[in-house]
Amino acid sequence: MGRAPCCEKMGLKKGPWTPEEDRILINHINTFGHSNWRALPKQAGLLRCGKSCRLRWANYLKPDIKRGNFTKEEEDAIINLHHTLGNRWSAIAARLPGRTDNEIKNVWHTHLKKRLPQNQQPNNEISKQNKKQEQNDDQKSQCSSDISSHNNNNNNNNNNSISSSVVTTNNHDNSNNNDDVDSAENSFALDDDFWSEVLSSNKSNNETNGVMDIGADDYEFQVGDEGVFSSSSLSLC
DNA sequence: AAAGTATTCAACCGCCTTCGG
DNA sequence: GCCGAAGGCGGTTGAATACTT
Helix, strand or coil, X not given: CCCCCXXXXXXXXXXXXXXXXXXXXXXXXXXHCCXXXXXXXXXXXXXXXXXXXXXXXXXXXXXXXXXXXCCHHHHHHHHHHHHHHCCCHHHHHHCCCCCCHHHHHHHHHHHHHHHCCHHHCCCCHHHHHHHHHHHHXXXXXXXXXHHHHCCCCCCCCCCCCCCHHHCCCCCCCCCCHHHHHHHHHHHHHXXXXXXXXXXXXXXXXXXXXXXXXXXXXXXXXXXXXXXXXXXXXXXXX
16 A cells, blocks of 8 residues: 655755754744644744654753763663663653653663673563563553653753662573563562652652752752652652 | 774654554 | 554664774
8 A cells, every 4th residue: 555755755854953943843842832743844834844843852852851971870770771671762761851762772872782791782572572561551651751751840950860779670681581571570660669769758858849869969850830840740650 | 184984973764553533 | 443644663874073093
């Protein structure tokens, strides 16, 4: 039957985005949202396909994106999450607030992969086997995405550190994929514990709103307001 | 200083999944 | 239940930049 191209090839611009295009896209999304990516470029007057707009927004323009180098803690978290989840960058990104899947993927391929000893090279089968399970998990709760989507207003300053203890207990080798599936679930539990722990300790220290200290850096957040980091969204059900 | 090589990262491509008619 | 459109994801590419010789 043939697959329709993602966008009309004629007349649509490709390649790096200009500041002007960025400005147009940001203004349009801030005003109208992005309920329909395919229609968005036309409405906004951009000569881009919807996919390109979505990618630009998701990976670069979205306000809660944290730019700059990855902290040691973040890198450790990525390594451990990758060990657990495989190449499921979006799932990893969902656990690292402010970081995008593309960014994580890049940093993995450019830095982190090289650190692994030969016998710990990733086994991509993990990701395939876990995919269904993860989808079920995601359906049960939007907890992961909530983590990233609820920390608006913290961008730029939120040099928040993810404790390496989040996921550091998976030191088993990856030769047994079935074990990995189980371990993955266990590590999700660890993940949950981590966030609950962070939040509960924060609550005791800072009441409901204030500065969360996780690791070396402070993390500002508010509880309850729409669109901000909230303990209810992080409890991971 | 110039040329060659390596590295980084934004962006694209194509497949898969989801959703609505 | 089927089909097509749209969104989302991971793999890959290639231009820009950094580094080495």
